[in-house]
Amino acid sequence: MSSILPPAKRIWWKEPVEKLEVWWIVIAFLWALVLFFMMPYWHVFGKQNLSNEAYRISAAQFQQKTQEMVDKYTVRTETELNIPVVQPPAGSDVYLIARLWQWWPILELEKDKTYRLHLSAMDYQHGFSLQPENINLQVVPDYEMVVTITPNKTGSFAIVCNEYCGIGHHQMVSRMYVK
Amino acid sequence: MAMTDSFRIDPRSGLQYHKQAETLIKVNAVAGVVFLLLGGILALLVSLTRVPGLHILDAERFYMVLTAHGLDMLIFWLLFFEVAILYFCSSTLLRSRLATPRWAWLAFALMVIGAITTNVAIFQGQSSVMMTSYTPMQAHPAFYLGLILFAVGGLIACFIFLGTLVVAKAEKTYEGSVPLVTFGALTAAIIAIFTIASGAIILIPTFLWSIGYIQHIDPLMYRVIWWGLGHSSQQVNVAAHISVWYAVGAIVFGAKPMSEKVSRTAFLLYILFLQLASAHHLLSDPGLSSEWKILNTSYFMYFAVLASMLHGLTVPGAMEVAQRKKGYTRGLYEWLRKAPWSNPVFSSIFLSIIGFGFLGGISGVMMGTEQLNMLIHNTIYVPGHFHATVVIGTTLAFMGLTYFLIPSLFSRDVSFYKIAQWQPYVFSIGMYGLALTLMGAGTLGVPRRHWDIGFSGMPLPYEFPGAAYLMMTLMGVFAVIAFIGGGMYILVTVWSILFGKRLDEGQRQPKPTPLRLPVAEAIEGHGGGAGLLEARGTFTLALVFLGAFVLYYFINWKYLGSVWGIN
Numbered sequence: 001m002s003s004i005l006p007p008a009k010r011i012w013w014k015e016p017v018e019k020l021e022v023w024w025i026v027i028a029f030l031w032a033l034v035l036f037f038m039m040p041y042w043h044v045f046g047k048q049n050l051s052n053e054a055y056r057i058s059a060a061q062f063q064q065k066t067q068e069m070v071d072k073y074t075v076r077t078e079t080e081l082n083i084p085v086v087q088p089p090a091g092s093d094v095y096l097i098a099r100l101w102q103w104w105p106i107l108e109l110e111k112d113k114t115y116r117l118h119l120s121a122m123d124y125q126h127g128f129s130l131q132p133e134n135i136n137l138q139v140v141p142d143y144e145m146v147v148t149i150t151p152n153k154t155g156s157f158a159i160v161c162n163e164y165c166g167i168g169h170h171q172m173v174s175r176m177y178v179k
Numbered sequence: 180m181a182m183t184d185s186f187r188i189d190p191r192s193g194l195q196y197h198k199q200a201e202t203l204i205k206v207n208a209v210a211g212v213v214f215l216l217l218g219g220i221l222a223l224l225v226s227l228t229r230v231p232g233l234h235i236l237d238a239e240r241f242y243m244v245l246t247a248h249g250l251d252m253l254i255f256w257l258l259f260f261e262v263a264i265l266y267f268c269s270s271t272l273l274r275s276r277l278a279t280p281r282w283a284w285l286a287f288a289l290m291v292i293g294a295i296t297t298n299v300a301i302f303q304g305q306s307s308v309m310m311t312s313y314t315p316m317q318a319h320p321a322f323y324l325g326l327i328l329f330a331v332g333g334l335i336a337c338f339i340f341l342g343t344l345v346v347a348k349a350e351k352t353y354e355g356s357v358p359l360v361t362f363g364a365l366t367a368a369i370i371a372i373f374t375i376a377s378g379a380i381i382l383i384p385t386f387l388w389s390i391g392y393i394q395h396i397d398p399l400m401y402r403v404i405w406w407g408l409g410h411s412s413q414q415v416n417v418a419a420h421i422s423v424w425y426a427v428g429a430i431v432f433g434a435k436p437m438s439e440k441v442s443r444t445a446f447l448l449y450i451l452f453l454q455l456a457s458a459h460h461l462l463s464d465p466g467l468s469s470e471w472k473i474l475n476t477s478y479f480m481y482f483a484v485l486a487s488m489l490h491g492l493t494v495p496g497a498m499e500v501a502q503r504k505k506g507y508t509r510g511l512y513e514w515l516r517k518a519p520w521s522n523p524v525f526s527s528i529f530l531s532i533i534g535f536g537f538l539g540g541i542s543g544v545m546m547g548t549e550q551l552n553m554l555i556h557n558t559i560y561v562p563g564h565f566h567a568t569v570v571i572g573t574t575l576a577f578m579g580l581t582y583f584l585i586p587s588l589f590s591r592d593v594s595f596y597k598i599a600q601w602q603p604y605v606f607s608i609g610m611y612g613l614a615l616t617l618m619g620a621g622t623l624g625v626p627r628r629h630w631d632i633g634f635s636g637m638p639l640p641y642e643f644p645g646a647a648y649l650m651m652t653l654m655g656v657f658a659v660i661a662f663i664g665g666g667m668y669i670l671v672t673v674w675s676i677l678f679g680k681r682l683d684e685g686q687r688q689p690k691p692t693p694l695r696l697p698v699a700e701a702i703e704g705h706g707g708g709a710g711l712l713e714a715r716g717t718f719t720l721a722l723v724f725l726g727a728f729v730l731y732y733f734i735n736w737k738y739l740g741s742v743w744g745i746n
Contacts, residue, residue, distance in 0.1 A: 002429035003436050003497070004272055006355040006694060012439040020718045021441055021492065028488040031725065032481035038736065039473045039549045047744040048550055054465035079638035114744075119465075125313045125398060127557040127626070131641055133742050134624040136556035138464045140398050141315060145465030150744030158641030162557040162626030164309050166316065167239055170630040175639050 050137070053146040062120040062144055066095035070105050078106060078175075085177070093118060093146075096159075098126035098139045100166060103159045103174035111154045111178050120144045127163030130176065136162060151178040186274075188692070190685040192430065192587045195692065200270035200277035204263045204588060206287060208581070211259030212672055214294065215574070218251035219665045226613075226658030231633065231648045233655070238630040242307040245628060247298060249310030253569060254329070254412065255294045260577050261367065261419045262286070262336040267588075268364035268422065269343035274691040275352040278342030286335035293329030296321050309628060311409060314385065314396040323386035327379065334375045337368045353694040359436050359443065360429070363422030366446040371415045373454055377407025399466050406457035414453040416569055417487070418446065420531065420576040424494045427528040427576075430583055431519065432501035437493045437714060445493075448486035452478040459543075462552035472549045484544055491536045492721050495529070496714035503713055511716040527579025527603040534571030534607065538614050539564060541728050551735050553745070559629075560621020567614040570661075575606065578668050585672065591679035595671050602667040609661025613654055620650035 009015060043049050074084040084105040088094050090113035097104045099122035109115055119128055121141040128137040133153075137145065161172035187196045196204075221244050228236045228244075236244060270277040277283060299321065300306045306318035344365070347353060357365070381404040387393045425442070428434035436442045458475030461467055478484060502514035519525045542564040546555050555561065585593050593599050625632055625647050632651070634640035 002433050003359040003425040004429045005358050006353050007359075007439045008435075010355045012356065015438065015440060017438045017441055018713070020714055021437055021489075021496070024492045024718065024721060025441070025485075025489065027725065028485050031488075031729070032485045035481050035484065035544060035548070035732070036473075036477050039477070042550050042736070042739075043469060046550065046740065047746070048553065048739050048742060049469070049746045050463060050550070050553060051746055052468045081638065124316045129557065129624065129626055130743075131624045132644065134555075134558070134622070135553055135742055135745065136463060136558060137553065138402075138461075138556065140402070140465055142397065143399055143465045148744075148746050152743055158639075160624070160626055160641060162629065163313075164242065164628040167242065167307075169242075169628070170238065170632075171634070171637055173634050173637055173639060173641055 047150075051145075051147050055144045055146075056142060057120060057144040059120070059122045059141065062095070062118075063097065063122065065118070066097050066104070069093070069095050074105070075108065083174070088115070090114065092116070096128075097122060098128065098161065098172075099123055101161070101168035101172035103161070103172065106175050106177065108177040108179065109149075109151055111151055114148055114150045117147050117149050118144055119147070124165045125163050126161050126165050126172070129160040129162040131158040131160055133157060138163065154178045185687045185689055186691045187687050188685045189587050189590070190683055192583075194271055194587060195274045196588065197270045197276045197691070198687075199280040199283075200266050201588065203277065203280065203283050203287065204266045204271070207259050207263040207266070208584065208588075209676070210287070210291060210294075211256050211263065211577075212581075212669065214251045214255040214259060215665070216669050217298075218248055218256055219662060219669070221245075221248035221251065222665075223658065223662045224248075226655055228630070229651060230655035231651050234631070239304075239307070241630050242309075242628075243301060243304060246307050246309050247301045250297060250301070250326075251294075252574075253310060254326075255290075257416050257419075257569070257573060257577075258329075258333055258412070259290065259294075261371070261415060262290070262333065264419055264423065264577075264580075265336060265340040265364055265368055266343075268361045269340050269347065272358050272361050273343070273347035273353050274694055275343055275347035275350060276691070278339050278346045282335055283339050286332040286339065289332030289335070290329050291332075293325045293327070293332060295325070296328065297325030300325060311405065312385070313405075314388070314398050314401045317389055320386060320389040323382050323389055327382050327386060330375045330378045330382070333371065337371050337375070340364070340368050351693060352691055356439075359439060360422045360426045362443055363418055363425060363446055366449050367415050367418035367422065369450050370411055370418055370454060374408055374411035374415055377404055377411060377457075381405050381408065399464065402461060402464065403457075403467075406460045407454070410457040410460060411454045413565065413569060414449070414456065416573040417453070418449055420535075420573040421446075421490050421494070423576045423580050424490070424528055424532060425497070427524055427579060427583070428494055428498050428501070431522065431525045431528075432498050434497040434501035437496050437500060441489060442493050445486040445489040448482045452483040452486075455479060456483065456547065459547040459552070462547075462549050463556040469549065476547050476549055476552075481544075484540075487536075487540060488721075491532065491540070491724065492714070492717060494532060495720070496717040499714045499717045511719055514716060521600050523582045523599045523603050524579050526600075527575050527582070530603055530607040531572055531575040531579065534567055534575070534611055534614070536724055537727060538611065538618075539568035539572055541731050542618060543568060544728070545732055545735050548732075548735075551739055554735065554739055554742075555621055557627055558621035559625045559627045560618050562627050563614050563617030563619075563621055566610060566617065571607065571610050571614065575603065575610070578606070579603065581668070581672055585675045585679065586682055589676050589679075590682045590684045591675050592682055593671060594675040594679045598667050599671045602664055602671065604664075605667060606661055606664025609657050609659070609664050612657030613661055616650045616654040616657060620647050620654065623647040623650065625651065
């Protein structure tokens, strides 16, 4: 009798299960429960949970909101493209545009302060990848995702695009500063 | 009808092949291997381009080749071979004629036309949209049309499989329940139907959008439904390759399932819960609630992980029990030491089981955890994971099965047997190494689908850590080794089928000899439950696996706890 032949016993479902197999089922099931409960546990006790806050938005509306923030809080510009560096007050709403093939503007935040980061894409899908922290979020056009972030380290961080967005995808890299 | 419906009994394996099914199994398997060859050449180009400093393709060609590599491997190679497996598990294992062979030829034609159409669309250069083809990025209409044709063909093949089960039952070609391996194939077919339906629901409107009949495809809706195709198709692979694991256990060792009940229940859990894993790709997306993510990504309480852990015990466990019955009873591992390591059918499968569990399984659960996903989403860790599941798990298992099918199905001797013996090891060194280095680089943040992580010429570049560059360089070395291993497989397979020594095809007869239960029982001797603790070697290995799993899982939570606060 083997796995490529019909079961030898017609009533195979009444055959006893070996003890070791039963033990393994019990162990694996308990581990599965641990895996399951870690997620709600982290929602209660952990500090890194993706928010559920998201809105439908058009590219133009998002562009406008970002522009308003840039007009108010720009402190300087960087690179030949004159990308504005924005220093919004702690606790405020900050906006970041993903578009072909640029992140716009550059945000300058304060350590241990909390910001509501709004993310959306103008054209294709993009991937927000904060390095070297290695926090990665999907950025989807028509949707505005809001995540509350609390930088816990200072320095210059990179934002890499890690969702393929066309021929210039690998040139889509920017900065975020934390003071 | 006597001519067309003739049956052949293979003198080596005792399997009965229905003539038309036999031809269809052959053409589907061969078509799969052709796409494996194409995908393999593309794989070398992709991986060498990603080695820092090499860039053997320019960016535009790289994205084009990467799109083709993904589809040729993940969809075309695997599904062609799986259709062959479906026909084998229904017609051959149940000793039945294949239902509606003409429709099976239509299915094959559609799949071939579809696969070629999509490839042509990609290589013409206007469809470098990656396998996922996320909207609003648009490919040439032929890209979607090819996939739709291929899917229709696949769907027909699934129904032919189901039809053959009905025929076999009605014509009483077997008694009792279908074999476990056929049950596993049924699981794969059911998941495949769900998969193809999801594909149709999203790709047909996307096709209409690409030719201008539909104005807008919501990008988030696209992602949700597309992954019903994208991830579920990989679950078809899982169900199929686990069936192959069980089949090889039976072929090489005469192993019987430790418990029919447990193994079949585990397959049933796949049908019920495995597809929920599509949500794994949406964990870092906007607009989906945490409750939805937790429920789905956990396969509802991790019942599908439980099922995989059961198969992980029972497949090698059944081999152990069979080996112990042959007298390899000393210590915990004599059965394993004395296993036929120079038989490529066995070595492929064992390396597939270990790699799928330790590398693919553990990493998959980690990245499929709602919050932990943020650490690796869209990094090259993801390809690292699925090269462990799909290449080590599925492709290697299919390679192992091929070494059995060459004499049994094609009635040819395996040519260059020495090369065949080494092939699983060479390929495994390459693929294990590739999967591990990709995961290592992903942990350090290296993005997937990215031509130049050096950001040369950019005003605000980022320099990845030196270790990331080291990982990507090693990845290139392992990719070359894997490519050589894959080439050895192609050489042995193609040469054997075309020029291999012909073997005795066995008798032909107009009607199948049905499977009757008392016969099977006589082979067995005595029933199950021969002794408790018989699979204790496997059990200890399973505990080692669990230890690695627990450790790696909590290391990642600790890492997550150290990054910026997010909520």
